[in-house]
Amino acid sequence: MDQKNYDVILDKLPEADSRPEVLFRQAGDGFLQVEYGAIPRFNLVDSFRVLTVNGAVKAKNIKGLYETVPGIRTNMFHFDPEVLPVKKLIDEIEEEENKLENVEDIVFESRLISLPIAFEDSETKKAVAKYVKEVRPGAPNVIDDYNIEYMAMCNGCSVQEIKDMVCATEWYNSGNGFWPGGGFFWPLDPSNAIVVPKYNPPRTWTPEGTVGIGGPCLYVYPTPTGGGYQLFGRTIPIFQFAQKHPLFKEGPTFFKAGDRLKFHEVTEDEILYIYKHVHEDTDYVYDIKNDMFKVKDWLEFYNSPETQKGVKELLARQEAGTKAAPSV
Amino acid sequence: MLKIINGGIETVVEDWPGRIGYLDNGMSSSGAFDNVALGLANVLVGNQPGEAGIEIAGGYFQAEFEADAVIGITGTDMKPTLNNEPIPLWESIKVNKGDVIKFSHFAEFGFRTYIGVAGGIDVPPVLGSKSTCLFGSYGGYEGRKLQKDDVLKFGKPSKDLDSLKGRKIKEEAIPKYSREWVLRAMPGPNTSPDYLTKEGMDYLFANSHKVTLNSNRSAVRLAEASELSFARPDGGAAGSHPSNVLDHAYAIRGSLNICGNTPILLIADGPTLGGYMNAVHVINADLWKIGQGTPGRDFVKFACCTQEEAVEARKQQREWLSEKSLA
Numbered sequence: 001m002d003q004k005n006y007d008v009i010l011d012k013l014p015e016a017d018s019r020p021e022v023l024f025r026q027a028g029d030g031f032l033q034v035e036y037g038a039i040p041r042f043n044l045v046d047s048f049r050v051l052t053v054n055g056a057v058k059a060k061n062i063k064g065l066y067e068t069v070p071g072i073r074t075n076m077f078h079f080d081p082e083v084l085p086v087k088k089l090i091d092e093i094e095e096e097e098n099k100l101e102n103v104e105d106i107v108f109e110s111r112l113i114s115l116p117i118a119f120e121d122s123e124t125k126k127a128v129a130k131y132v133k134e135v136r137p138g139a140p141n142v143i144d145d146y147n148i149e150y151m152a153m154c155n156g157c158s159v160q161e162i163k164d165m166v167c168a169t170e171w172y173n174s175g176n177g178f179w180p181g182g183g184f185f186w187p188l189d190p191s192n193a194i195v196v197p198k199y200n201p202p203r204t205w206t207p208e209g210t211v212g213i214g215g216p217c218l219y220v221y222p223t224p225t226g227g228g229y230q231l232f233g234r235t236i237p238i239f240q241f242a243q244k245h246p247l248f249k250e251g252p253t254f255f256k257a258g259d260r261l262k263f264h265e266v267t268e269d270e271i272l273y274i275y276k277h278v279h280e281d282t283d284y285v286y287d288i289k290n291d292m293f294k295v296k297d298w299l300e301f302y303n304s305p306e307t308q309k310g311v312k313e314l315l316a317r318q319e320a321g322t323k324a325a326p327s328v
Numbered sequence: 329m330l331k332i333i334n335g336g337i338e339t340v341v342e343d344w345p346g347r348i349g350y351l352d353n354g355m356s357s358s359g360a361f362d363n364v365a366l367g368l369a370n371v372l373v374g375n376q377p378g379e380a381g382i383e384i385a386g387g388y389f390q391a392e393f394e395a396d397a398v399i400g401i402t403g404t405d406m407k408p409t410l411n412n413e414p415i416p417l418w419e420s421i422k423v424n425k426g427d428v429i430k431f432s433h434f435a436e437f438g439f440r441t442y443i444g445v446a447g448g449i450d451v452p453p454v455l456g457s458k459s460t461c462l463f464g465s466y467g468g469y470e471g472r473k474l475q476k477d478d479v480l481k482f483g484k485p486s487k488d489l490d491s492l493k494g495r496k497i498k499e500e501a502i503p504k505y506s507r508e509w510v511l512r513a514m515p516g517p518n519t520s521p522d523y524l525t526k527e528g529m530d531y532l533f534a535n536s537h538k539v540t541l542n543s544n545r546s547a548v549r550l551a552e553a554s555e556l557s558f559a560r561p562d563g564g565a566a567g568s569h570p571s572n573v574l575d576h577a578y579a580i581r582g583s584l585n586i587c588g589n590t591p592i593l594l595i596a597d598g599p600t601l602g603g604y605m606n607a608v609h610v611i612n613a614d615l616w617k618i619g620q621g622t623p624g625r626d627f628v629k630f631a632c633c634t635q636e637e638a639v640e641a642r643k644q645q646r647e648w649l650s651e652k653s654l655a
Contacts, residue, residue: 005632006529008516025517028609029638031579033517040574042565069352069577069600076577078351081639177577177601180355180464184575184601217575222354223464241466251455253353 011090018103020046024090030066032077032086034093042216044186045103046073047174048295051258052106056096065089070175070257072184103295110258110293112170113286115220116266116274119163119233120148123207128231131203140326141199147230151213154196155314156321162232163265165192166211171218171261172293181222181239181253185261190302191310195318200328202228209234209271211263218261222253235263236274236284245282254286258293329394329482330445335475336431337386340460340545341449341468342366344378347457351600356580358459358467358596361385361545361619362440364503365403367649369444372400372420372495374486377649379448380458380468382480384441387433389474393423397482398446398492404438404505404620406431418502420446422493437505438620446492447483463546463597501653507626508536509617511610512633512641513584518573518605521559524586528557532584532607536627537591543623546598550591550628566603575603582610584630593618593628613641 010032013022020037027033034053036046050070057077058068064084069076079089100106128146132139143149152159169192171185178184187193198214203226206212210221212229219229222239238255240248247254277284301307332339344366346359360366360383367377382389387406400420401408408415409430415421423429431441451458451469460468469478485492520526531553538551563572571586578585578594583606585592593610595618610618611633621628633641 006515006519006521006526008519026514026635027517027579027606028514028582029611029635029642031517031583031609033576033579035517035576038522040564040566042574067349067351071576071601072574074574074576076351076579078579081635082642086635175577175601176352177354177575178599180350180353180466182354251353257352 010086011094013094013097017101018045019049022097024093026086027076030079030081032079032089034075034077036073040073042072044172044174044188045295047172047186048106048108049100049103050075050174052100052108053093053096054257055108056099057093060092060096062089062092069177071177072174072186104299106295107292108258110260110291111256112260112262112289112291114262114264115235116270117166117211117233117235117263118266118268118271120146121234121268121271124210124231124234127203127206127210130205131199135201135204139199139328141197141230141328148232150325151194151196151230151232153325154318154321155194156317156319156324162194165194166232167263167265168192173255173257173259173261175257176253176255178219179222179225181255182219183255183257183259185218186216187218188260188298189307191307191314193314196230197328199228199230202226206231207234208239209237209275211235234268234271236271237278240279245278245284247286260293330480331392331394332390332474332476332478332480333392333428334388334390335473335478336384336389339382339384339389339474340462341380341451341458341474341480342383342460343380343458346459346596347455347461347467350455351577351580354600355455355464356461356546356597356600358457358461359581360442360459361596362403362442362616364616364645364649365440365442365620366444368418368497368501368653369400369402369442370448371649371651371653372402372418372497373398373444373446374492375444375446375448379444380451381445381449382443382474384431384443385439387431387441390428390430393425393427393429394479395482396422396424396489398422398485398489400444400495401441402444402497403441405435406433406441407435408441418497420493420495422489434622437507439622440619445482446485446489450481450483461597496655497653498655501648503616505620509621509626509628510631511617511628512614512637513608513610513630514633514635514638515608516606517579518586518607523559523570523605524607525557525559528559529607531555531557532591533630533632536629539621539623539626539628541624545596546594547585548593548595548618548621550593552590554589556586556589556591571605572603573605575601577601578606579609582612582615584608584610611638611641613638613645
């Protein structure tokens with residue numbers, strides 16, 4: 001078979017200033033993947049660009065474009081190739097991409113959502129107990145019947161410091177996925193960026209509203225499901241299929257790409273009270289602020305000597321912690 | 329109405345194309361595993377080809393009609409009987425209130441059987457589709473597979489029942505089943521030279537891959553491909569294995585996910601996003617064959633295909649799933 005048959009890069013835009021090279025990859029007869037950078041890197045700036053171009057392309061209401069699925073450094077376009085030829089789709093995306101000159105100037109709509117969290121609650125402890133009983137007895141990431149001690153160990157800090165770090169940073173959603181309504185949230189404050197390995201193998205059950213971290217990424221489990229992130233607490237509902245509560249009137253899911261979360265600690269009783277007032281009484285009022293996210297401000301914060309000093313200290317603790325913690 | 333006596337191994341309500349437009353919310357499209365068999369069953373009974381029908385995987389489904397109806401059975405031959413008398417596939421049959429329909433198990437070829445019912449299956453659409461998403465527990469009949477004592481309602485037939493019975497699918501329009509399913513596929517998005525070597529890509533296309541028992545409505549796992557060769561030593565920022573990538577959206581349905589050395593076809597209820605590379609994509613017009621691949625027995629083979637061929641195949645399939653296929 002000829003080598004050119006495997007060449008799936010349909011077009012490219014060159015690297016320019018803050019923009020990495022943009023690759024347009026064939027991904028199927030109704031799918032196109034746009035990738036930022038030939039060398040994969042983890043940088044939230046790429047996600048800000050993905051979401052900005054995504055919004056602009058969607059606003060064009062292109063006939064034959066079903067949907068887009070943003071990732072941290074990619075965007076997947078799902079389209080009807082009988083209506084929308086892939087070349088036309090690429091032209092439309094490139095037009096918007098070329099309009100966006102400097103990523104530092106991006107300002108985008110970003111809701112700031114305050115969520116209560118009960119650390120070390122009884123429901124998520126049941127999930128860990130079930131895992132140890134049915135999936136992996138003696139799992140090294142389970143200490144005192146839970147994951148939070150292990151998380152502290154990996155990050156070279158105390159359990160209290162883990163809780164403080166979860167609540168200290170805002171968490172940014174690069175896009176929904178994995179399970180209906182779940183978002184992939186990344187720490188916006190790198191000096192509070194917890195990093196932990198994922199379960200090996202994964203769990204078979206996780207309760208609704210569980211909050212977990214895998215790698216640097218935070219996930220809220222919308223419904224009971226499997227999963228592989230380390231568990232440390234539980235928040236309030238983010239999904240309601242019955243759509244009884246006004247928040248879910250338009251659809252069963254809550255999170256949108258570009259949202260930010262901020263956690264504050266409450267008791268487990270308070271969490272249970274809110275479950276009742278979301279699912280049964282449907283009168284709980286969610287704390288949501290409509291806000292704009294200015295990339296320039298964030299970069300200034302990110303690059304400030306104070307933040308970078310914190311990052312350096314954290315990395316040193318994590319390096320030592322990772323050496324001390326058993327691998328999963 | 330149809331009252332379930334035995335749900336069998338896995339029987340679900342599915343339509344086509346399923347729930348489109350919610351991938352960015354983590355919701356896969358679901359939909360019939362074999363949309364060709366469902367489409368032809370619907371054509372038999374005078375429905376639109378994408379109307380909801382009953383998908384029987386493996387077999388042993390049994391039910392009693394609580395009203396007169398016209399049905400069409402397609403797919404693998406599970407030796408269906410009506411009141412213990414054999415009934416044919418690929419033609420429409422009038423059934424009466426009180427009749428009991430019973431299926432044995434999958435045949436020498438194929439794995440799934442479909443029942444189309446004149447008027448379709450009447451379950452409430454969820455986000456625009458009647459399809460069941462088993463892994464999310466929503467859609468279809470209460471978000472789950474059918475079980476004893478469930479009662480399915482039917483929609484309104486397009487014509488009177490007597491004029492819908494006795495319709496047959498032409499011999500040449502009956503899909504050809506096999507134990508080696510040739511899936512036309514387009515390379516991408518992660519291929520050679522950057523993710524796999526040319527030899528690695530050649531390996532995927534040149535060999536037959538066994539459908540393993542570890543398969544379900546979200547993923548069809550193929551036998552481990554130990555000879556698959558990667559173009560890079562590791563996944564860089566994404567992980568230690570070269571199949572690791574920073575989480576990206578999966579082109580579902582149809583993407584071939586490479587998890588370590590295991591190729592996995594992501595279909596119906598599968599994950600929308602994840603951290604593994606995807607080497608090829610089964611074209612929309614050939615997805616149906618995956619639904620007939622019998623776990624533990626059958627093989628799939630990929631045939632390299634272009635965008636133009638894939639678009640042409642979509643048009644041909646639309647013609648196929650129409651009254652033009654009636655005898």
